[in-house]
Amino acid sequence: MSAELRPDQAPGTPASATPPDPRPEPEAATGFRLAAGRFTRNRLAVAGLVVVVLFVLFCFVGPYLYHTDQVHTTLTQVNLSPSAKHLLGTDAVGHDELGRLMYGGKVSLLVGLAAGVLATVIGTVWGAAAGYAGGWVDAVMMRVVDAGIAIPALFILLVISAITTPGVFGLIVILGLVSWLVPSRLIRAETLTLKNRDYVLTLRAIGGSHTRAITRHVLPNSISTIVVAATFQVADAILLVAYVSYLGLGVQPPATDWGGMLSAGLTAAYSGRWWLILPPGLAVILVVCAFNAIGDGLRDAFDVRGRG
Amino acid sequence: MTAADRFAADSSAAAEQRMLELDDLGVTFTTETGEVNAVRGVSLHVRPGETLALVGESGSGKSTVAFAAMGLLPGNARATGRASIRGTDVVSAPESELAGLRGRTVSMVFQEPATALDPLTRIGAQIAEVIRNHRDLSAKEAAAEAVELLRRVGIPEPEQRATAFPFQLSGGQRQRVVIAMAIANSPSLLIADEPTTALDVSVQAEILDLLRGLTAEAGTGVLLVTHNMGVVADFADRVAVMLHGEIVETGSVEEVLLHPTHDYTKRLLAAVPRLAVAETDPAPVHTGAPAEAPAIGEPVVELRDISVRFGRGRNGVRALDGVSLSVRPGETVGLVGESGSGKSTAARVALGLIRPTSGSVSLFGSDLGRMRSRARRSLRSGIGVVLQDPVASLDARMSVAECIAEPLRVHRRAMSAQERRARVADVLERVRLPRTLANRAPRELSGGQRQRVSLARALVLEPRLLVADEPTSALDVSVQQSVLEVISELQAELGFACLFVSHDLAVVQQFAQRVVVMRAGRIEEQGPTASTLLYPETEYTRRLLAAVPMPDPVLQRQRREHRLAGQTMGGSEVPA
Numbered sequence: 080m081s082a083e084l085r086p087d088q089a090p091g092t093p094a095s096a097t098p099p100d101p102r103p104e105p106e107a108a109t110g111f112r113l114a115a116g117r118f119t120r121n122r123l124a125v126a127g128l129v130v131v132v133l134f135v136l137f138c139f140v141g142p143y144l145y146h147t148d149q150v151h152t153t154l155t156q157v158n159l160s161p162s163a164k165h166l167l168g169t170d171a172v173g174h175d176e177l178g179r180l181m182y183g184g185k186v187s188l189l190v191g192l193a194a195g196v197l198a199t200v201i202g203t204v205w206g207a208a209a210g211y212a213g214g215w216v217d218a219v220m221m222r223v224v225d226a227g228i229a230i231p232a233l234f235i236l237l238v239i240s241a242i243t244t245p246g247v248f249g250l251i252v253i254l255g256l257v258s259w260l261v262p263s264r265l266i267r268a269e270t271l272t273l274k275n276r277d278y279v280l281t282l283r284a285i286g287g288s289h290t291r292a293i294t295r296h297v298l299p300n301s302i303s304t305i306v307v308a309a310t311f312q313v314a315d316a317i318l319l320v321a322y323v324s325y326l327g328l329g330v331q332p333p334a335t336d337w338g339g340m341l342s343a344g345l346t347a348a349y350s351g352r353w354w355l356i357l358p359p360g361l362a363v364i365l366v367v368c369a370f371n372a373i374g375d376g377l378r379d380a381f382d383v384r385g386r387g
Numbered sequence: 388m389t390a391a392d393r394f395a396a397d398s399s400a401a402a403e404q405r406m407l408e409l410d411d412l413g414v415t416f417t418t419e420t421g422e423v424n425a426v427r428g429v430s431l432h433v434r435p436g437e438t439l440a441l442v443g444e445s446g447s448g449k450s451t452v453a454f455a456a457m458g459l460l461p462g463n464a465r466a467t468g469r470a471s472i473r474g475t476d477v478v479s480a481p482e483s484e485l486a487g488l489r490g491r492t493v494s495m496v497f498q499e500p501a502t503a504l505d506p507l508t509r510i511g512a513q514i515a516e517v518i519r520n521h522r523d524l525s526a527k528e529a530a531a532e533a534v535e536l537l538r539r540v541g542i543p544e545p546e547q548r549a550t551a552f553p554f555q556l557s558g559g560q561r562q563r564v565v566i567a568m569a570i571a572n573s574p575s576l577l578i579a580d581e582p583t584t585a586l587d588v589s590v591q592a593e594i595l596d597l598l599r600g601l602t603a604e605a606g607t608g609v610l611l612v613t614h615n616m617g618v619v620a621d622f623a624d625r626v627a628v629m630l631h632g633e634i635v636e637t638g639s640v641e642e643v644l645l646h647p648t649h650d651y652t653k654r655l656l657a658a659v660p661r662l663a664v665a666e667t668d669p670a671p672v673h674t675g676a677p678a679e680a681p682a683i684g685e686p687v688v689e690l691r692d693i694s695v696r697f698g699r700g701r702n703g704v705r706a707l708d709g710v711s712l713s714v715r716p717g718e719t720v721g722l723v724g725e726s727g728s729g730k731s732t733a734a735r736v737a738l739g740l741i742r743p744t745s746g747s748v749s750l751f752g753s754d755l756g757r758m759r760s761r762a763r764r765s766l767r768s769g770i771g772v773v774l775q776d777p778v779a780s781l782d783a784r785m786s787v788a789e790c791i792a793e794p795l796r797v798h799r800r801a802m803s804a805q806e807r808r809a810r811v812a813d814v815l816e817r818v819r820l821p822r823t824l825a826n827r828a829p830r831e832l833s834g835g836q837r838q839r840v841s842l843a844r845a846l847v848l849e850p851r852l853l854v855a856d857e858p859t860s861a862l863d864v865s866v867q868q869s870v871l872e873v874i875s876e877l878q879a880e881l882g883f884a885c886l887f888v889s890h891d892l893a894v895v896q897q898f899a900q901r902v903v904v905m906r907a908g909r910i911e912e913q914g915p916t917a918s919t920l921l922y923p924e925t926e927y928t929r930r931l932l933a934a935v936p937m938p939d940p941v942l943q944r945q946r947r948e949h950r951l952a953g954q955t956m957g958g959s960e961v962p963a
Contacts, residue, residue, distance in 0.1 A: 113419060277779040278790075281841075284738040285848070286767030287797045295793075299784045 117380040124376020130369035138184035147178025150333055161354055168354040179340060180358050186336035190250050190320045195313030197255030202262030203305055210270030211293055224260050232257040240328035247330055254316050262308040269301040303381035307374055314370035321363050337363050406576040406608030407433040407456060411468035414451050425451045426632045433608040440611045440619040443629035444863035453580050453612045457495055458485040473575055491521040494569040498581040500561035504553040510564045511549025517571045536567040541597055559590035570601055580612045587725040592934040595622050616659045617936030620644055620943040628652050640940045658868040659938050660893035685752050686713035687852045687884045688737050693746035695732055706732045708908045719885040721899030721916060723892060729908040734856050734888045768798040771845030775857035777837035781829035788825035791844045798848060814843040818873050835866030839873060856888040871898060892935055896920050904928050
């Protein structure tokens with residue numbers, strides 16, 4: 080189709096001028112860098128990130144700098160007030176409270192992170208499968224999710240933990256199994272739009288498999304939704320661990336977590352031993368708020384839809 | 388104070404005579420990646436009863452000028468210079484004064500009628516609201532006036548229609564309602580930003596006729612923002628051409644469209660595909676389409692009596708009804724029709740993306756319905772696909788090379804990474820893109836480059852059939868031309884067949900050997916492009932052709948008069 084001259088065309092018009100594309104688009108910043116820039120400008124999100132990093136250092140590096148015995152009971156040193164030797168005092172069986180905060184925090188953070196990630200993984204697989212399959216498969220899969228959401232997660236959690244006495248690993252699995260529902264809805268919604276993108280249609284038209292469409296296009300493109308969902312899931316999971324352990328159904332002594340510490344310190348609240356209640360309580364609140372702030376920041380930075 | 392400013396102050400009497408006067412207008416956007424000077428030193432004016440067309444390609448700043456003239460720039464934009472509407476400077480006036488101006492002295496018609504109307508309010512009430520915003524009328528009087536306005540914009544049975552919701556109207560009717568709202572308070576200036584771009588050509592012609600009548604009647608000045616030279620020729624008195632935020636050429640429509648002086652305007656006009664019509668071109672030499680070697684051999688794809696229904700029962704929609712068409716080796720078949728005619732659905736059936744309700748599809752001689760899915764998939768390696776949207780066609784998370792190599796990963800699993808790289812570099816060269824683009828991300832590319840990457844991906848397996856669904860309709864004309872050139876050159880070289888879906892009759896006329904005209908899910912007529920588009924057999928095709936605006940004001944005036952007189956029955960009856 081060389082530009083043809085028609086009788087009505089102005090004389091002197093160049094017959095075949097192929098002009099360069101008029102817009103050079105000097106857009107060098109990548110999407111990721113833009114998102115990172117937006118995230119760092121969100122002060123609350125950055126503060127959240129700092130808090131989480133500090134708590135991770137505190138719980139995982141702290142014990143190497145501040146040695147305490149969290150296994151044996153030391154009945155000669157129970158219920159001591161904070162002092163130079165025990166910065167946050169000791170509890171009812173003589174464990175150093177600051178050391179215990181690190182020791183319990185390890186469990187809380189680990190279980191929270193692992194359970195949050197597990198929930199997101201299950202939710203992602205379920206949601207992507209439902210959204211991509213569509214039709215009655217989608218309808219059945221999502222009714223399962225609706226039914227699951229109708230039953231309070233805490234109730235299922237309590238029943239299961241009452242039947243079995245879970246260790247750390249068991250707790251992670253149980254928490255993951257009760258909290259994948261909300262992420263699955265988010266990922267399904269994302270998949271519904273992504274599966275009709277032109278690049279997915281093109282792949283299918285030339286004979287590409289569904290597996291390839293999902294793993295190469297749908298999931299990588301929903302990564303921002305997945306990451307945001309995971310962040311909120313971690314916050315929720317940390318809170319859930321605290322609930323369950325507070326009720327005495329979580330990790331069993333001598334292991335503990337922040338919820339367990341709260342539970343153990345409950346009686347102390349009336350006798351003025353604030354150091355057994357405030358530190359684990361504040362730790363839970365700070366970490367959960369921090370994760371939520373990070374999630375909000377990521378959501379705005381990636382420009383994806385919110386939770387549930 | 389610039390010299391221009393002082394001049395403007397001196398001639399304030401003349402300014403009274405100008406509905407709109409822009410003087411050294413500049414607009415700067417502050418974005419995350421820095422400052423962007425979208426508009427620089429734009430000066431123009433619109434006199435009463437005059438239509439000034441502001442033309443340019445995407446990114447030229449033409450819409451920004453329109454929004455600046457309304458004082459409707461977004462928060463991150465800063466305007467400099469003067470933009471006065473009947474003497475009021477929009478750039479410096481306070482918001483309260485602008486609110487009194489908008490909808491009364493100046494009003495706007497937007498591109499997309501679906502989003503310009505409130506979906507939850509009845510159209511009569513929406514028009515009445517605009518009236519009562521500016522005039523002290525009772526609800527009843529305003530409602531009566533709204534009905535009268537609906538009658539003026541040609542809505543049938545306006546009394547009943549006033550109670551309709553926007554979704555109950557067609558796209559063209561919605562745009563009529565938007566126009567009714569715009570003229571409700573008899574403004575002196577109408578700003579129309581691509582008012583017909585979202586509409587089919589036949590509806591576009593009706594809307595332009597309506598606007599022409601209304602503005603001539605009331606002596607309204609119009610600032611028409613458009614990229615379509617045909618619309619300019621049909622509607623404008625004067626033209627200003629924008630490039631990179633600046634005006635490069637201004638003049639009467641005849642001067643600019645017939646005797647352009649600036650290089651850019653010349654290039655732009657040369658790139659506009661022109662429909663050859665029998666009235667003015669009695670002995671067309673059809674140089675555009677390659678000499679027709681009669682298409683021989685078994686069809687590469689054949690649709691036989693295809694019907695497609697979406698949904699079930701009473702809510703079902705029949706998208707295709709008894710459609711049969713075939714594409715033979717080496718030929719290009721153009722599939723044309725208005726929106727909703729089923730042309731894209733037919734292409735998707737050919738691609739195997741939509742399963743027909745009845746009828747059969749055969750691809751490269753094998754019946755798709757009777758094959759196992761694995762065999763069907765490997766058969767599909769003979770298809771290349773280019774779709775409309777340059778942004779959605781490429782996965783933003785992959786590099787250009789990964790996008791192009793994807794079909795190889797699907798069908799040539801044994802290929803080594805090195806061979807793949809070589810193959811990608813090879814096809815990049817074929818679509819006339821530099822090899823260095825391979826490692827770039829799609830978002831760093833312009834729309835035209837992205838569509839060429841799509842084309843490279845489509846050709847990487849050396850297909851026997853290319854299915855192109857509106858491959859250039861999201862591109863500017865100059866870019867469209869270069870992409871179409873690449874496709875036809877490669878077709879001559881590689882000999883693939885092509886099913887080319889387009890709403891643009893001029894493009895199809897230049898590009899396809901055979902044409903299939905669709906309407907409401909059925910095939911209206913099909914035949915060789917040369918004869919079918921010059922001497923159509925059906926009234927529908929004739930009307931479709933007559934509605935295409937030509938980028939030549941003199942010719943377009945004749946065509947319009949013929950069309951309005953109902954004389955464009957067939958080319959041969961009205962020789963030039």
